[in-house]
Amino acid sequence: MRAFEYAAPRTLDEALAVLREHGDEARVIAGGTALVTMMRQRLVSPGYLVSLRDIRGLDRIEADNGGIRIGALATHRDVETSPLVRERLPVLAETFRRVASVRIRNMATVGGALAHADPNQDPPVTLIALGARVEICGTDGRRALPVEEFFRDYYESALEPGEVVIGVVVPQLAPASGAAYVKFLPRTADDYATVAVAATVSVDPDGERCRAARIALGSVGVTPIRARGAEGLLAGQRFGAELLRGAGEAVKGAVDPLSDHRGSAAYKREMAGVMVGRALTRAWDAALVSARGTR
Amino acid sequence: MNRKIRVTVNGTARAVEVPTYRTLLDCLRNDLGLTGSKEGCGVGVCGACTVLLDGKMISSCIALAVSADGHEVTTVEGLAGDERLHPVQQAFIDAGGFQCGICTPGQVVSAKALLDANPNPSDAEIREWMLGNLCRCTGYYKIIESIRAAAQRSRA
CATH class of the missing domain: 3.30.43.10 (Uridine Diphospho-n-acetylenolpyruvylglucosamine Reductase, domain 2)
Incomplete structure:
Protein backbone atom coordinates (compact mmCIF):
# COMPACT_ATOMS: atom_id res chain seq x y z
CA MET A 1 0.00 0.00 0.00
CA LEU A 52 -16.04 7.52 9.84
CA ARG A 53 -15.54 4.90 12.54
CA ASP A 54 -15.33 7.34 15.45
CA ILE A 55 -18.52 9.24 14.61
CA ARG A 56 -20.99 8.35 17.29
CA GLY A 57 -24.56 7.34 16.49
CA LEU A 58 -23.98 6.68 12.82
CA ASP A 59 -24.45 2.94 13.42
CA ARG A 60 -27.98 3.06 14.80
CA ILE A 61 -30.74 0.77 13.54
CA GLU A 62 -34.06 2.30 14.50
CA ALA A 63 -37.79 2.18 13.82
CA ASP A 64 -38.85 4.74 11.22
CA ASN A 65 -42.53 5.22 10.33
CA GLY A 66 -43.31 1.52 10.50
CA GLY A 67 -40.14 0.79 8.54
CA ILE A 68 -36.50 0.85 9.56
CA ARG A 69 -33.68 3.34 9.32
CA ILE A 70 -30.19 1.85 9.25
CA GLY A 71 -27.21 4.11 9.97
CA ALA A 72 -24.32 3.93 7.51
CA LEU A 73 -21.89 2.55 10.09
CA ALA A 74 -24.11 -0.40 11.07
CA THR A 75 -22.26 -3.55 10.09
CA HIS A 76 -23.77 -6.29 7.97
CA ARG A 77 -23.77 -8.46 11.08
CA ASP A 78 -25.62 -5.75 13.03
CA VAL A 79 -28.42 -5.80 10.44
CA GLU A 80 -28.48 -9.59 10.24
CA THR A 81 -28.86 -9.97 14.01
CA SER A 82 -31.02 -6.90 14.76
CA PRO A 83 -34.25 -7.96 16.53
CA LEU A 84 -36.01 -4.99 14.90
CA VAL A 85 -34.95 -6.03 11.40
CA ARG A 86 -35.80 -9.68 12.04
CA GLU A 87 -39.24 -8.74 13.27
CA ARG A 88 -40.19 -6.14 10.66
CA LEU A 89 -38.26 -7.17 7.56
CA PRO A 90 -36.91 -10.70 7.95
CA VAL A 91 -36.00 -10.75 4.25
CA LEU A 92 -33.45 -8.00 4.94
CA ALA A 93 -31.84 -9.91 7.81
CA GLU A 94 -31.75 -13.00 5.59
CA THR A 95 -30.14 -11.03 2.73
CA PHE A 96 -27.37 -9.63 4.93
CA ARG A 97 -26.77 -13.12 6.33
CA ARG A 98 -25.84 -14.27 2.83
CA VAL A 99 -22.92 -11.84 2.52
CA ALA A 100 -19.44 -13.40 2.67
CA SER A 101 -18.57 -14.77 6.16
CA VAL A 102 -19.42 -13.72 9.73
CA ARG A 103 -15.94 -12.20 9.98
CA ILE A 104 -16.46 -9.95 6.98
CA ARG A 105 -20.00 -9.11 8.12
CA ASN A 106 -18.49 -7.93 11.42
CA MET A 107 -16.39 -5.42 9.49
CA ALA A 108 -18.30 -4.35 6.37
CA THR A 109 -20.74 -1.50 6.91
CA VAL A 110 -24.07 -0.83 5.22
CA GLY A 111 -23.01 2.61 3.99
CA GLY A 112 -19.60 1.45 2.85
CA ALA A 113 -21.10 -1.36 0.80
CA LEU A 114 -23.51 1.04 -0.93
CA ALA A 115 -20.74 3.54 -1.67
CA HIS A 116 -18.57 0.73 -3.05
CA ALA A 117 -21.26 0.17 -5.73
CA ASP A 118 -20.21 -3.34 -6.63
CA PRO A 119 -23.02 -4.85 -8.75
CA ASN A 120 -22.39 -8.32 -7.29
CA GLN A 121 -23.39 -7.45 -3.75
CA ASP A 122 -26.45 -8.90 -2.01
CA PRO A 123 -27.97 -6.03 0.04
CA PRO A 124 -28.68 -3.56 -2.80
CA VAL A 125 -30.86 -6.14 -4.55
CA THR A 126 -33.23 -6.52 -1.62
CA LEU A 127 -33.07 -2.82 -0.77
CA ILE A 128 -34.24 -1.98 -4.31
CA ALA A 129 -37.07 -4.52 -4.16
CA LEU A 130 -38.18 -3.06 -0.83
CA GLY A 131 -38.15 0.50 -2.20
CA ALA A 132 -35.42 1.73 0.16
CA ARG A 133 -33.88 5.19 -0.05
CA VAL A 134 -30.26 6.07 0.57
CA GLU A 135 -29.49 9.16 2.66
CA ILE A 136 -26.54 11.25 1.57
CA CYS A 137 -24.85 14.15 3.31
CA GLY A 138 -22.45 16.77 1.94
CA THR A 139 -21.31 20.19 3.06
CA ASP A 140 -24.23 21.69 1.11
CA GLY A 141 -26.79 19.63 2.97
CA ARG A 142 -28.64 16.38 2.84
CA ARG A 143 -30.47 14.54 0.12
CA ALA A 144 -32.03 11.14 -0.37
CA LEU A 145 -32.68 9.06 -3.43
CA PRO A 146 -34.09 5.62 -4.21
CA VAL A 147 -31.41 2.94 -3.97
CA GLU A 148 -32.17 1.92 -7.57
CA GLU A 149 -31.11 5.39 -8.75
CA PHE A 150 -27.98 5.43 -6.62
CA PHE A 151 -25.94 3.05 -8.78
CA ARG A 152 -24.61 4.54 -12.03
CA ASP A 153 -22.00 2.15 -13.38
CA TYR A 154 -19.52 -0.51 -12.35
CA TYR A 155 -18.21 0.74 -8.95
CA GLU A 156 -19.79 4.14 -9.61
CA SER A 157 -22.56 5.71 -7.57
CA ALA A 158 -24.45 8.98 -7.55
CA LEU A 159 -22.24 10.27 -4.71
CA GLU A 160 -20.75 13.63 -5.60
CA PRO A 161 -17.24 14.53 -4.41
CA GLY A 162 -17.37 15.42 -0.73
CA GLU A 163 -20.59 13.50 -0.08
CA VAL A 164 -20.98 10.50 2.18
CA VAL A 165 -23.71 7.90 2.67
CA ILE A 166 -25.17 8.38 6.15
CA GLY A 167 -27.95 5.80 6.14
CA VAL A 168 -30.65 3.89 4.36
CA VAL A 169 -34.38 4.04 5.05
CA VAL A 170 -36.38 0.92 4.32
CA PRO A 171 -40.19 1.24 4.30
CA GLN A 172 -42.41 -1.42 5.78
CA LEU A 173 -44.04 -3.93 3.47
CA ALA A 174 -47.59 -3.08 2.39
CA PRO A 175 -50.39 -5.20 3.92
CA ALA A 176 -50.94 -8.59 2.25
CA SER A 177 -47.41 -8.58 0.89
CA GLY A 178 -44.43 -10.89 0.93
CA ALA A 179 -40.75 -10.62 0.04
CA ALA A 180 -38.00 -13.06 -0.85
CA TYR A 181 -34.29 -13.01 -1.69
CA VAL A 182 -32.87 -15.82 -3.79
CA LYS A 183 -29.12 -16.12 -4.23
CA PHE A 184 -27.91 -18.55 -6.86
CA LEU A 185 -24.56 -19.66 -5.55
CA PRO A 186 -23.11 -22.73 -7.22
CA ARG A 187 -19.62 -22.26 -5.74
CA THR A 188 -18.75 -21.59 -2.10
CA ALA A 189 -21.19 -20.17 0.45
CA ASP A 190 -19.13 -17.01 1.00
CA ASP A 191 -18.97 -16.12 -2.70
CA TYR A 192 -20.78 -13.39 -4.58
CA ALA A 193 -23.92 -14.55 -6.32
CA THR A 194 -23.84 -15.89 -9.86
CA VAL A 195 -27.33 -14.37 -10.08
CA ALA A 196 -29.36 -12.83 -7.25
CA VAL A 197 -33.04 -11.88 -7.26
CA ALA A 198 -35.20 -10.11 -4.71
CA ALA A 199 -38.96 -9.81 -5.19
CA THR A 200 -41.87 -8.34 -3.32
CA VAL A 201 -45.44 -9.31 -4.15
CA SER A 202 -48.65 -7.69 -2.90
CA VAL A 203 -51.90 -9.58 -3.38
CA ASP A 204 -55.57 -8.60 -3.33
CA PRO A 205 -57.29 -9.00 0.03
CA ASP A 206 -58.79 -12.29 -1.14
CA GLY A 207 -55.35 -13.51 -2.23
CA GLU A 208 -56.53 -14.25 -5.78
CA ARG A 209 -54.50 -11.81 -7.81
CA CYS A 210 -51.24 -9.89 -7.70
CA ARG A 211 -51.84 -6.24 -6.95
CA ALA A 212 -48.25 -5.08 -7.43
CA ALA A 213 -44.76 -6.55 -7.54
CA ARG A 214 -41.20 -5.32 -7.46
CA ILE A 215 -38.28 -7.30 -8.82
CA ALA A 216 -34.56 -6.49 -8.53
CA LEU A 217 -31.51 -8.41 -9.66
CA GLY A 218 -27.81 -8.43 -8.85
CA SER A 219 -24.74 -9.84 -10.66
CA VAL A 220 -26.47 -9.39 -14.03
CA GLY A 221 -24.89 -6.16 -15.27
CA VAL A 222 -22.79 -3.16 -14.30
CA THR A 223 -25.27 -2.14 -11.59
CA PRO A 224 -28.00 -3.92 -9.68
CA ILE A 225 -31.16 -3.47 -11.74
CA ARG A 226 -34.89 -3.22 -11.27
CA ALA A 227 -36.93 -5.32 -13.71
CA ARG A 228 -39.87 -3.02 -14.38
CA GLY A 229 -40.96 -4.84 -17.52
CA ALA A 230 -41.48 -8.08 -15.62
CA GLU A 231 -43.17 -6.23 -12.75
CA GLY A 232 -45.71 -4.82 -15.22
CA LEU A 233 -46.71 -8.29 -16.38
CA LEU A 234 -47.69 -9.36 -12.89
CA ALA A 235 -50.17 -6.67 -11.85
CA GLY A 236 -53.75 -7.99 -11.88
CA GLN A 237 -52.72 -11.56 -12.71
CA ARG A 238 -53.32 -14.90 -11.04
CA PHE A 239 -50.35 -16.96 -9.91
CA GLY A 240 -49.31 -19.73 -12.27
CA ALA A 241 -46.49 -21.35 -14.22
CA GLU A 242 -47.36 -19.40 -17.36
CA LEU A 243 -47.13 -16.07 -15.55
CA LEU A 244 -43.77 -16.98 -13.99
CA ARG A 245 -42.44 -18.06 -17.39
CA GLY A 246 -43.50 -14.73 -18.87
CA ALA A 247 -41.83 -12.79 -16.06
CA GLY A 248 -38.68 -14.89 -16.49
CA GLU A 249 -38.59 -14.18 -20.23
CA ALA A 250 -39.03 -10.45 -19.63
CA VAL A 251 -36.15 -10.47 -17.14
CA LYS A 252 -33.91 -12.38 -19.53
CA GLY A 253 -34.44 -9.59 -22.02
CA ALA A 254 -33.61 -6.92 -19.47
CA VAL A 255 -30.34 -8.22 -18.00
CA ASP A 256 -26.88 -7.73 -19.44
CA PRO A 257 -24.54 -10.02 -17.50
CA LEU A 258 -20.77 -10.28 -17.91
CA SER A 259 -19.04 -13.61 -18.50
CA ASP A 260 -16.67 -14.47 -15.68
CA HIS A 261 -15.53 -17.41 -13.57
CA ARG A 262 -19.04 -17.61 -12.06
CA GLY A 263 -20.58 -18.39 -15.42
CA SER A 264 -20.98 -17.24 -19.00
CA ALA A 265 -23.25 -14.33 -19.84
CA ALA A 266 -25.66 -16.72 -21.58
CA TYR A 267 -25.81 -19.00 -18.54
CA LYS A 268 -26.41 -16.10 -16.15
CA ARG A 269 -29.15 -14.76 -18.42
CA GLU A 270 -30.88 -18.14 -18.42
CA MET A 271 -30.51 -18.50 -14.65
CA ALA A 272 -31.86 -14.98 -14.10
CA GLY A 273 -35.14 -16.16 -15.67
CA VAL A 274 -35.22 -19.26 -13.48
CA MET A 275 -34.36 -17.40 -10.27
CA VAL A 276 -37.00 -14.75 -10.87
CA GLY A 277 -39.61 -17.50 -10.96
CA ARG A 278 -38.33 -18.91 -7.67
CA ALA A 279 -38.18 -15.53 -5.96
CA LEU A 280 -41.70 -14.64 -7.10
CA THR A 281 -43.03 -18.00 -5.92
CA ARG A 282 -41.59 -17.50 -2.46
CA ALA A 283 -42.68 -13.87 -2.24
CA TRP A 284 -46.18 -14.79 -3.41
CA ASP A 285 -46.45 -17.58 -0.82
CA ALA A 286 -45.40 -15.11 1.87
CA ALA A 287 -47.95 -12.60 0.58
CA LEU A 288 -50.73 -15.21 0.86
CA VAL A 289 -49.73 -15.92 4.46
CA SER A 290 -49.74 -12.18 5.14
CA ALA A 291 -53.18 -11.76 3.45
CA ARG A 292 -54.64 -14.55 5.55
CA GLY A 293 -53.30 -12.85 8.65
CA THR A 294 -55.06 -9.59 7.82
CA ARG A 295 -58.42 -11.13 6.95
CA MET B 1 2.93 9.70 8.00
CA ASN B 2 3.33 7.69 11.14
CA ARG B 3 0.83 7.63 13.93
CA LYS B 4 1.06 6.58 17.51
CA ILE B 5 -1.69 4.15 18.47
CA ARG B 6 -2.70 2.63 21.77
CA VAL B 7 -4.10 -0.86 21.62
CA THR B 8 -4.85 -3.34 24.36
CA VAL B 9 -3.45 -6.59 23.02
CA ASN B 10 -4.29 -9.78 24.88
CA GLY B 11 -5.05 -7.73 27.98
CA THR B 12 -1.86 -5.64 27.93
CA ALA B 13 -1.88 -1.96 26.96
CA ARG B 14 0.56 -1.37 24.12
CA ALA B 15 1.62 1.87 22.46
CA VAL B 16 3.23 1.65 19.06
CA GLU B 17 4.06 4.02 16.25
CA VAL B 18 2.97 2.73 12.85
CA PRO B 19 2.82 4.01 9.30
CA THR B 20 -0.82 4.72 8.42
CA TYR B 21 -0.76 2.00 5.77
CA ARG B 22 0.30 -0.73 8.23
CA THR B 23 -2.31 -3.48 8.40
CA LEU B 24 -3.29 -4.68 11.84
CA LEU B 25 -1.84 -8.08 10.91
CA ASP B 26 1.58 -6.62 10.06
CA CYS B 27 1.49 -4.51 13.22
CA LEU B 28 0.80 -7.58 15.35
CA ARG B 29 3.42 -9.70 13.63
CA ASN B 30 6.20 -7.19 12.93
CA ASP B 31 5.79 -4.44 15.51
CA LEU B 32 4.52 -6.50 18.43
CA GLY B 33 6.16 -9.85 17.68
CA LEU B 34 2.92 -11.81 17.75
CA THR B 35 3.43 -14.13 14.81
CA GLY B 36 0.58 -16.52 15.57
CA SER B 37 -1.79 -14.80 13.18
CA LYS B 38 -0.86 -15.67 9.60
CA GLU B 39 -1.27 -14.04 6.24
CA GLY B 40 -2.88 -16.40 3.75
CA CYS B 41 -4.87 -14.76 0.99
CA GLY B 42 -4.36 -11.15 2.08
CA VAL B 43 -7.88 -10.22 0.94
CA GLY B 44 -10.07 -11.28 3.86
CA VAL B 45 -11.23 -14.61 2.47
CA CYS B 46 -9.12 -17.40 4.02
CA GLY B 47 -9.34 -16.59 7.73
CA ALA B 48 -5.69 -17.30 8.64
CA CYS B 49 -5.33 -13.75 10.03
CA THR B 50 -8.49 -13.87 12.18
CA VAL B 51 -8.25 -11.89 15.43
CA LEU B 52 -10.87 -10.45 17.76
CA LEU B 53 -11.41 -6.70 17.81
CA ASP B 54 -13.42 -5.79 20.90
CA GLY B 55 -14.46 -9.45 21.05
CA LYS B 56 -15.63 -9.71 17.44
CA MET B 57 -13.68 -11.66 14.88
CA ILE B 58 -12.24 -9.71 11.97
CA SER B 59 -9.71 -10.19 9.16
CA SER B 60 -6.61 -8.38 10.41
CA CYS B 61 -5.03 -8.44 6.92
CA ILE B 62 -7.57 -5.92 5.62
CA ALA B 63 -7.88 -3.88 8.82
CA LEU B 64 -5.63 -0.84 9.22
CA ALA B 65 -3.65 -0.79 12.45
CA VAL B 66 -4.71 2.84 12.97
CA SER B 67 -8.34 1.71 13.06
CA ALA B 68 -7.58 -0.38 16.17
CA ASP B 69 -6.43 2.72 18.08
CA GLY B 70 -8.19 2.74 21.44
CA HIS B 71 -9.58 -0.78 21.02
CA GLU B 72 -8.92 -4.27 22.33
CA VAL B 73 -7.36 -7.00 20.21
CA THR B 74 -7.22 -10.67 21.09
CA THR B 75 -4.90 -12.96 19.13
CA VAL B 76 -4.28 -16.69 19.40
CA GLU B 77 -1.40 -15.89 21.79
CA GLY B 78 -3.92 -14.49 24.25
CA LEU B 79 -6.10 -17.58 24.59
CA ALA B 80 -4.06 -19.91 26.79
CA GLY B 81 -3.63 -19.36 30.52
CA ASP B 82 -0.23 -19.71 32.22
CA GLU B 83 -0.31 -23.47 32.45
CA ARG B 84 -3.35 -24.45 30.47
CA LEU B 85 -4.39 -24.25 26.86
CA HIS B 86 -7.76 -22.72 26.05
CA PRO B 87 -10.41 -25.48 25.80
CA VAL B 88 -10.64 -24.86 22.05
CA GLN B 89 -6.87 -25.28 21.65
CA GLN B 90 -6.85 -28.49 23.69
CA ALA B 91 -9.79 -29.86 21.73
CA PHE B 92 -8.05 -29.13 18.41
CA ILE B 93 -5.11 -31.24 19.58
CA ASP B 94 -7.23 -34.03 21.08
CA ALA B 95 -9.68 -34.33 18.19
CA GLY B 96 -7.20 -33.79 15.35
CA GLY B 97 -8.38 -30.36 14.21
CA PHE B 98 -4.75 -29.23 14.36
CA GLN B 99 -3.00 -30.41 11.21
CA CYS B 100 -0.25 -28.49 9.36
CA GLY B 101 -0.87 -25.47 11.57
CA ILE B 102 -1.08 -22.59 9.10
CA CYS B 103 -4.84 -22.08 9.37
CA THR B 104 -5.01 -23.22 13.00
CA PRO B 105 -4.58 -19.86 14.78
CA GLY B 106 -7.42 -18.41 12.74
CA GLN B 107 -9.58 -21.50 13.21
CA VAL B 108 -9.01 -21.46 16.97
CA VAL B 109 -9.75 -17.73 17.32
CA SER B 110 -12.91 -18.06 15.22
CA ALA B 111 -14.04 -21.07 17.23
CA LYS B 112 -13.47 -19.20 20.48
CA ALA B 113 -15.59 -16.32 19.16
CA LEU B 114 -18.30 -18.80 18.22
CA LEU B 115 -18.39 -20.41 21.67
CA ASP B 116 -18.35 -16.98 23.34
CA ALA B 117 -21.44 -16.01 21.32
CA ASN B 118 -23.11 -19.42 21.30
CA PRO B 119 -21.82 -21.94 23.88
CA ASN B 120 -23.90 -24.78 22.46
CA PRO B 121 -23.83 -24.53 18.65
CA SER B 122 -25.40 -27.10 16.36
CA ASP B 123 -23.26 -28.61 13.60
CA ALA B 124 -25.04 -26.35 11.11
CA GLU B 125 -24.22 -23.30 13.21
CA ILE B 126 -20.57 -24.39 13.48
CA ARG B 127 -20.40 -24.80 9.69
CA GLU B 128 -21.98 -21.44 8.97
CA TRP B 129 -19.75 -19.62 11.47
CA MET B 130 -16.55 -21.32 10.31
CA LEU B 131 -17.14 -21.18 6.55
CA GLY B 132 -14.73 -18.25 6.24
CA ASN B 133 -11.81 -20.23 7.67
CA LEU B 134 -10.20 -22.32 4.96
CA CYS B 135 -8.05 -25.41 5.66
CA ARG B 136 -5.99 -26.63 2.74
CA CYS B 137 -5.29 -29.89 4.57
CA THR B 138 -9.09 -30.13 4.18
CA GLY B 139 -9.42 -31.23 7.79
CA TYR B 140 -12.89 -29.79 8.11
CA TYR B 141 -14.57 -32.79 9.76
CA LYS B 142 -11.93 -32.89 12.49
CA ILE B 143 -12.23 -29.14 12.97
CA ILE B 144 -15.99 -29.41 13.45
CA GLU B 145 -15.42 -32.34 15.83
CA SER B 146 -12.88 -30.29 17.77
CA ILE B 147 -15.29 -27.40 18.20
CA ARG B 148 -18.05 -29.77 19.25
CA ALA B 149 -15.67 -31.30 21.80
CA ALA B 150 -14.60 -27.89 23.10
CA ALA B 151 -18.24 -26.90 23.56
CA GLN B 152 -18.95 -30.09 25.47
CA ARG B 153 -15.88 -29.67 27.65
CA SER B 154 -16.74 -26.05 28.42
CA ARG B 155 -20.19 -27.11 29.57
CA ALA B 156 -18.87 -29.92 31.77
Missing part, protein backbone atom coordinates in the same frame (compact mmCIF):
# COMPACT_ATOMS: atom_id res chain seq x y z
CA ARG A 2 1.14 3.53 -0.70
CA ALA A 3 1.51 6.02 2.15
CA PHE A 4 -1.46 8.23 2.98
CA GLU A 5 -2.64 10.72 5.58
CA TYR A 6 -5.32 9.48 7.96
CA ALA A 7 -7.96 11.34 9.92
CA ALA A 8 -10.59 9.90 12.25
CA PRO A 9 -12.89 12.84 13.07
CA ARG A 10 -15.52 12.53 15.78
CA THR A 11 -18.29 14.40 14.03
CA LEU A 12 -19.85 14.22 10.59
CA ASP A 13 -19.30 17.96 10.06
CA GLU A 14 -15.60 17.56 10.71
CA ALA A 15 -15.43 14.61 8.33
CA LEU A 16 -17.18 16.61 5.59
CA ALA A 17 -14.81 19.53 6.13
CA VAL A 18 -11.75 17.29 5.76
CA LEU A 19 -13.22 15.74 2.63
CA ARG A 20 -13.89 19.13 1.13
CA GLU A 21 -10.38 20.32 1.94
CA HIS A 22 -8.67 17.35 0.30
CA GLY A 23 -10.93 16.92 -2.71
CA ASP A 24 -10.12 14.09 -5.10
CA GLU A 25 -7.17 12.94 -3.00
CA ALA A 26 -9.47 11.92 -0.16
CA ARG A 27 -11.46 8.73 0.26
CA VAL A 28 -13.91 7.80 2.99
CA ILE A 29 -13.23 4.61 4.92
CA ALA A 30 -15.61 2.78 7.24
CA GLY A 31 -15.23 -1.00 7.66
CA GLY A 32 -12.44 -1.06 5.09
CA THR A 33 -13.20 -4.52 3.66
CA ALA A 34 -13.52 -3.18 0.12
CA LEU A 35 -11.23 -0.16 0.24
CA VAL A 36 -8.24 -1.70 2.05
CA THR A 37 -8.40 -4.73 -0.24
CA MET A 38 -8.35 -2.45 -3.31
CA MET A 39 -5.53 -0.39 -1.80
CA ARG A 40 -3.50 -3.52 -1.13
CA GLN A 41 -3.99 -4.50 -4.76
CA ARG A 42 -3.04 -0.94 -5.80
CA LEU A 43 -6.32 -0.50 -7.62
CA VAL A 44 -6.76 2.75 -5.69
CA SER A 45 -4.12 4.82 -3.91
CA PRO A 46 -5.77 7.68 -2.05
CA GLY A 47 -3.55 10.32 -0.49
CA TYR A 48 -5.91 10.94 2.38
CA LEU A 49 -8.26 8.59 4.25
CA VAL A 50 -11.13 9.95 6.31
CA SER A 51 -12.42 7.32 8.70
